[in-house]
Amino acid sequence: MNRGFRTFLSHFFALVFFALVSLLYFYPVLKGEAIYQSDIVQYQGMAREQDGFRKAFGEEPYWTNSAFGGMPTYQLGARYPHEYLKKLDRAIRFLPRPADYLFLYFLGFYILMCCMKVEYRLAILGSLAFGFSTYLIVILGVGHNAKAHALGYLPMVLGGILLTFRGKYLWGFLLTALAMALEIQANHYQMTYYFMFLVLVLGVAYLADAIRKGHLKSYFGSVGLLLLAVAMGVAVNATALLATREYAQWSTRGPSVLSITPDGTPKENADGLDREYITQYSYGISESLNLLFPRLFGGGSVEQLGEDSKTFQYLVDQGVPRSQALDFSNNLQLYWGDQPIVAAPPYIGAVVLFLFFLGLLLVRGKARWWLAGVSLLALMLSWGKNFPLLTDLMIDYFPLYNKFRAVSSIQVLLELCAPLMAVLAIQAWGRADRSAAEKGRALLIAFLGMAGLGLLLLAFRSGFDFVGGSDEVLKRYFTEELVELLRRDREMVYVQDILRSLVFIGLTAGLLWVNLKKGLGYPWMVFGLGVLVVFDLVGVDRRYVNQEDFLPKRRMDKAFAMTQADQQILRDSSVYRVLNPGEGLNGARTSYFHHSVGGYHAAKPQRMQDLFEFHIYRNNRRVLDMLNVKYVIQNDEEGNPRASLNPDALGNAWFVEYAASVSSPDQAIQALDTLQVGRHAVVNTSDFPEFSPRPFAVDSTAGIELVSYRPNYLEYRSENPGAGLAVFSEMYYPHGWQAYIDGSPAPHFRVNYALRAMEVPAGSHRIIFKFEPDVIREGSTISLAASALLGALLLGAGGYELFRRRRQKH
Numbered sequence: 001m002n003r004g005f006r007t008f009l010s011h012f013f014a015l016v017f018f019a020l021v022s023l024l025y026f027y028p029v030l031k032g033e034a035i036y037q038s039d040i041v042q043y044q045g046m047a048r049e050q051d052g053f054r055k056a057f058g059e060e061p062y063w064t065n066s067a068f069g070g071m072p073t074y075q076l077g078a079r080y081p082h083e084y085l086k087k088l089d090r091a092i093r094f095l096p097r098p099a100d101y102l103f104l105y106f107l108g109f110y111i112l113m114c115c116m117k118v119e120y121r122l123a124i125l126g127s128l129a130f131g132f133s134t135y136l137i138v139i140l141g142v143g144h145n146a147k148a149h150a151l152g153y154l155p156m157v158l159g160g161i162l163l164t165f166r167g168k169y170l171w172g173f174l175l176t177a178l179a180m181a182l183e184i185q186a187n188h189y190q191m192t193y194y195f196m197f198l199v200l201v202l203g204v205a206y207l208a209d210a211i212r213k214g215h216l217k218s219y220f221g222s223v224g225l226l227l228l229a230v231a232m233g234v235a236v237n238a239t240a241l242l243a244t245r246e247y248a249q250w251s252t253r254g255p256s257v258l259s260i261t262p263d264g265t266p267k268e269n270a271d272g273l274d275r276e277y278i279t280q281y282s283y284g285i286s287e288s289l290n291l292l293f294p295r296l297f298g299g300g301s302v303e304q305l306g307e308d309s310k311t312f313q314y315l316v317d318q319g320v321p322r323s324q325a326l327d328f329s330n331n332l333q334l335y336w337g338d339q340p341i342v343a344a345p346p347y348i349g350a351v352v353l354f355l356f357f358l359g360l361l362l363v364r365g366k367a368r369w370w371l372a373g374v375s376l377l378a379l380m381l382s383w384g385k386n387f388p389l390l391t392d393l394m395i396d397y398f399p400l401y402n403k404f405r406a407v408s409s410i411q412v413l414l415e416l417c418a419p420l421m422a423v424l425a426i427q428a429w430g431r432a433d434r435s436a437a438e439k440g441r442a443l444l445i446a447f448l449g450m451a452g453l454g455l456l457l458l459a460f461r462s463g464f465d466f467v468g469g470s471d472e473v474l475k476r477y478f479t480e481e482l483v484e485l486l487r488r489d490r491e492m493v494y495v496q497d498i499l500r501s502l503v504f505i506g507l508t509a510g511l512l513w514v515n516l517k518k519g520l521g522y523p524w525m526v527f528g529l530g531v532l533v534v535f536d537l538v539g540v541d542r543r544y545v546n547q548e549d550f551l552p553k554r555r556m557d558k559a560f561a562m563t564q565a566d567q568q569i570l571r572d573s574s575v576y577r578v579l580n581p582g583e584g585l586n587g588a589r590t591s592y593f594h595h596s597v598g599g600y601h602a603a604k605p606q607r608m609q610d611l612f613e614f615h616i617y618r619n620n621r622r623v624l625d626m627l628n629v630k631y632v633i634q635n636d637e638e639g640n641p642r643a644s645l646n647p648d649a650l651g652n653a654w655f656v657e658y659a660a661s662v663s664s665p666d667q668a669i670q671a672l673d674t675l676q677v678g679r680h681a682v683v684n685t686s687d688f689p690e691f692s693p694r695p696f697a698v699d700s701t702a703g704i705e706l707v708s709y710r711p712n713y714l715e716y717r718s719e720n721p722g723a724g725l726a727v728f729s730e731m732y733y734p735h736g737w738q739a740y741i742d743g744s745p746a747p748h749f750r751v752n753y754a755l756r757a758m759e760v761p762a763g764s765h766r767i768i769f770k771f772e773p774d775v776i777r778e779g780s781t782i783s784l785a786a787s788a789l790l791g792a793l794l795l796g797a798g799g800y801e802l803f804r805r806r807r808q809k810h
Contacts, residue, residue, distance in 0.1 A: 004805075010120040017124065018106035022099040025538070028550035029096035035549050037098075037143025042600040044559040045588030047076045049595075049711055054079075061712040062736070063771045066591040067599030068608045069577065069627055069754075070731040072773070074243040075187075075603060081780040084787050085185050085236055092182075098140040104152030105131035113423065115159030115175070121523065122423050125530040129419035130155070132537035134294070134347035134544070136415060141545035142343050149186035151412055154195050157183055158416075160229065161199065164222045165206055172222075173229045174797055177790055180233025187240065190404045191412060197381075198374045198413050205370035235786030239779030246735050246775050251603040253403050257665040262614045273402055275395060281406040282384025282391075284338035291414070293454065293501050294347040294540050295493040298334035298468065301341045303493070304543070305329050310485045310492065334490050336468035338386060339408065344544040346411050348418045350501035351508045351532045354450055356418045358512075359425030361442035362434065371421045378413035405602070426529065429512065430522050439516055447509040454502045458495065466490040504536045559592060565641040566593045569631045575652055575709050576630035577729075578643075585612055590633065597627055605731065607754040614669050625650050626677040626752055628729035650678055652706035653716055655724040655760075659751065661685045661693040668753040681727050681751040688749045697722035704760075704767070712771035719764050726767070728756040736773030741765050 023030060049066040050073045053059075060080075064073050072078075092107065093100035109130040113123030130136070139148050156179035164172030183192055203223070210219035234241060248254050252273065259267050268275070290296040295303070306312065306329060315325035335342055348356075360372060384391050384407040394401045429439060466487040474483050508529065515525040569578060570593065578594040580587065585608075588600035597608065597616070615623040624632075630649040636642050659681045662668050671682045683691050701719065704726050708715035718726060732750040739748040739758055742765055748758040760767065 011114075014110055014120055014124055014127075015107070018103055018110070018127065019095060021128070022095055022102040022106070025102060025541075026096075026099040028547050029099055033550040033552055035098055035141070035545075036551050037141065037145070039143030040145065041143070041559045042588040043076070043143070045590075045592035046599055046601065047073070048592050050076055050078070053711060057710075061710070061771070062773055062776065063712045063733075065595045065711050065730075067588065067596055067601070068585075068605045068731075069597050070733070071599075071601075071605050072243070072247050072733070072736070074240070074247050075601065078243070080239040080243075080776060080783070082239075082784040082787060083185075084791075085181055089182055089185060098145075098148075101140055101145065101148040101152060102131055102137075104149070105136055108152045108155040109419070111175075112155035112159040112162075112420070115163045118423055118427060121526050121530075122426055125426070125526060125533060126419050126423035128530060129349065129352050129422060129533045129537070130416065132534065132541055133349070133352075133415045133419070134344055134537065134540050135411065137541040137545050138344040138346075141549055146186060146188040147191055147409075150183060150188035150191040151415075153179055153183040153186060154191065154412075154416060157195065158198070161202070161226060164226055164229075165219075167218070167222075169222070169225055170797055173225050174794055176226055176229035177232040178794065180230050181236040181790065182233075184233055184237040184241065187244075189244070190409070193400060193404065194378075194410045194413060197377060197410070198370075198416070201373045201377060202370045205366045205373070209366050232786055232790055235782055236790060238782035238786065239776060242775045242779040243773070246773075248403075248603065250605060250607075250733065250735075252606050252609055253603045254606060256606060258610060258669065260666050262618070273405055275392075275402075278395060278402060278405050279384035279391060279407055281339050281408045282386050283382040283408040283411065285383055285386050287337040287339075288379060288382075289453075289457070290337075290345040291348045291411075292350055292353050292450070293457070293494075293498050294345045295334070295497040296457070297337040297345070298466075298490050299493065300344040300544060301333060301335045303332050303334040305332055305334075305489060305493070309489045311482065311489055314482060314485050332486065332489060333468060333470045333474070334486070334493060336466055336490055340469075345540075346415070347537070347540050348414060349533060349537045349540075350450075350504040351529065351536045352418050352422045354446060354505050354508050355422035355425045355529075357450060358442055358446040359421040359428065361445060362428040362439070363421065363424045364428070367424055368421075371417045371424075375414050375417045375421075378410050378417075382408045382411045384408065426526060429515075436516060439512075443509060443512055443516070447505065450505050451502060451509075454498050454505070458498055461491065461494060464491075464494075466494070504532060507532055560589050562593065563641045565633050565643040568643045569594060569633075572630070574630075575628075575706055576649065577628050578631045578633060579616070579624060579629045580633040582633075582635070584617075585609060594631075597624075597629060608731065610669060611672075611754060615672055620672065621646075621648070622675065622677050623672055626727070626729060626755060628652060650729060653704040653718075653726050653728045654678065655698045655702045655704060655720060656681045656696065656727055657698050658695045659683055659691070659693050659725050659757075661691070665753065672753060675752070677727075677752060681725060681757060682753075683749065683751050683757075684753075691749060696725045698724060714769040716767040717764070718760050718767055720760060720762060722762045724760050724762075726758055726760050727751055728758075728769075730756050730769070732756045735775065736771050738770050738772050740768045740770070 026035070028035075046064070046067050049064045050061055053061045060073070060078055062073055062078055064071060064076065093104055095103050106127040109127040110123050113126050118126070136148065136151060157176060160172050160174075160176030160179050162172075163175060166172070207219060210216050256267065261267050284297070287297050306326060309329040309332060311332060312325050312329035315328060316322055360368065380387055380390055381394065391407065428434060468486075468490070471483055471486070474486070511520070511525055511528045511532070514520045515522060520528070576595065577597050578590055579597050580590040583590055583598045585598050585604060586600060587598060590596040591599050611623055611627075624646060625648045628649050628651055630646055632644045632646060633641050634644060657679045660671070661683050662671060663684070663686050665684060668682055668684045675682055683693065685691060685693075699721060701721060702724060703720075704716050704718040706714060707717050714730070731754055732748075737748070737756070739746045741760065746758055746767075748756050748769075751757040756769075758767070
């Protein structure tokens with residue numbers, strides 16, 4: 001059997017193994033069940049109108065009115081022309097969801113290992129360590145699919161970069177370009193942005209090495225080639241990127257047009273997200289230890305201890321039925337860290353971290369420095385407001401850093417670097433040029449350091465109070481004794497998980513020691529370490545994502561159950577909006593059934609958020625009237641939702657008597673405090689200087705009605721004896737909406753801070769608004785050209801490689 005065929009078989013075995021492991025972990029998918037993902041349920045609510053339009057008309061609307069009063073669908077799964085890359089992505093992720101993402105984790109890391117010339121057994125071990133990292137599994141449980149998608153391709157991008165720096169220019173360039181195109185296509189730019197920090201640290205390490213060796217020409221040649229590869233990956237995704245960039249300026253991720261807060265005080269930060277919002281999810285400094293000891297700070301916000309908890313036993317002793325006591329103890333609020341809420345600890349694994357620290361002592365060369373540097377930087381940045389010296393510097397001065405929230409999620413770089421260093425540590429352990437004394441000394445230092453840390457935490461646990469942020473609230477509903485027992489449960493899992501990690505540390509060190517003493521061969525040691533990695537990580541993963549999270553697929557296809565209030569509202573066949581104050585701007589249930597002024601998205605329309613903060617949350621009903629909020633869903637005394645009719649809703653469009661002018665967005669939104677929105681409008685003439693404020697004639701015969709509705713097509717009939725100013729209860733979006741009067745293009749502009757308006761000549765007219773975004777046409781042209789070029793290069797390189805190998809044989 002020749003070497004090439006053996007290599008092929010090794011890779012084929014690895015891929016089949018990864019597919020089987022992915023299906024085994026998420027085995028309910030084989031029974032036709034689907035995992036309940038809370039974020040995906042919200043997405044279904046947001047995207048239902050878009051999906052319905054797609055099925056009915058066979059095309060994309062690119063706009064939806066089901067959320068936030070109207071917004072582009074660019075961040076709601078819009079499909080663009082010439083998305084050939086998505087076909088490749090779907091082929092890679094051929095397994096049922098979420099097993100497809102777990103397979104992608106394994107595959108991406110395995111390709112990285114191959115690029116680093118790691119033999120296939122070690123590559124499989126590293127892939128399992130990466131894929132089963134608790135954070136990566138938990139995001140699948142809650143439905144952060146785009147994040148998982150992006151994280152799966154990041155190791156491939158890194159592999160291409162390392163290949164290029166090793167002088168494998170052709171394949172390094174092509175892998176980087178293809179992987180970057182797939183990475184961007186995954187549509188989670190925060191993860192891609194954080195990966196840039198890894199690349200910067202790696203680049204500095206390679207630059208220092210190039211200066212030392214006098215290889216600057218080769219270094220800058222590699223950098224230039226990589227920049228070209230990234231540019232190609234960007235160009236392949238031009239449509240999505242240009243559309244996202246356009247929308248971002250209109251969303252909460254863009255610069256705020258207001259310089260004041262709702263109470264009239266100056267706004268601190270008018271560009272990017274608010275500092276408090278950015279750092280709301282900041283990792284506690286001491287909380288970082290749960291990377292090694294999973295429930296050191298209680299684990300997730302809700303933990304299931306069942307009958308093993310002290311709380312359960314207390315409730316049973318108090319006469320509470322066992323079923324009720326069990327239900328309570330399976331929803332314990334054990335988390336007592338610094339973040340508002342966490343689904344689970346980002347456990348990297350005791351085995352993996354032990355090997356990571358062993359690698360710091362054994363691994364030589366550039367890899368040790370850039371892996372250690374990236375890990376330290378990611379950890380410090382994840383501390384957010386708990387480390388203001390660095391965080392404030394980044395928010396104030398580092399480009400785009402203030403566009404993303406939840407700084408704790410930068411720990412994904414640790415999830416990548418730790419298993420990579422662990423694999424390099426095992427590889428270094430097996431090298432013949434490392435003496436037994438050197439290995440033994442490194443093993444002893446790593447073991448004493450990590451085991452000693454665990455023992456210290458056990459010995460000095462009395463220094464922690466185990467008080468959670470929810471305890472004061474719990475005291476209002478439960479006895480002080482019960483809350484105290486909850487703290488004892490926190491202490492119990494603290495001790496249990498330290499001991500658990502110490503056992504895995506001891507087993508790992510023992511396995512290495514036996515190999516050092518020639519009692520176990522290297523291949524069997526690798527196999528044993530792989531078993532330990534899987535048992536360690538999967539044991540924690542299954543606390544948070546397991547078969548209990550799956551439901552019959554037919555139930556998942558119907559994301560929300562219809563209530564009597566929904567049925568009552570849907571009897572009204574006109575076009576209107578609905579407000580659910582209980583959801584506000586953070587729920588998509590209403591969007592699933594109706595046109596809502598709320599919704600669920602990380603990048604909300606900025607002006608709708610402003611309307612909520614300045615007016616809707618303050619019960620300014622005139623703003624609801626102008627947004628055509630015809631129904632408000634509120635709970636009755638028994639907690640059942642009921643629909644209340646708003647008789648003052650102004651409808652889809654109306655003529656006003658007078659348009660006043662203001663000179664700033666601040667004045668425009670403040671004017672809504674007293675504006676008689678049914679009769680008057682306000683225009684910010686700094687944005688629309690061609691408009692002059694004046695009165696308009698409106699009599700009893702004047703009217704305008706919506707006669708045809710699709711999310712991207714609105715047709716009105718107007719009747720007015722004189723020229724008038726029509727206000728439409730639709731969000732003004734400056735890109736893509738085209739207005740026509742009797743078939744001829746007509747200008748429209750923004751009034752009342754957020755709505756559309758246009759001047760309509762006297763008489764009867766047919767008014768049409770169409771959403772025809774130029775960005776889709778322009779972007780798809782670039783995407784087509786870049787995709788064709790990348791495809792041709794890949795085919796050409798493949799043909800050249802076959803020709804080269806055939807010549808070598810002869």
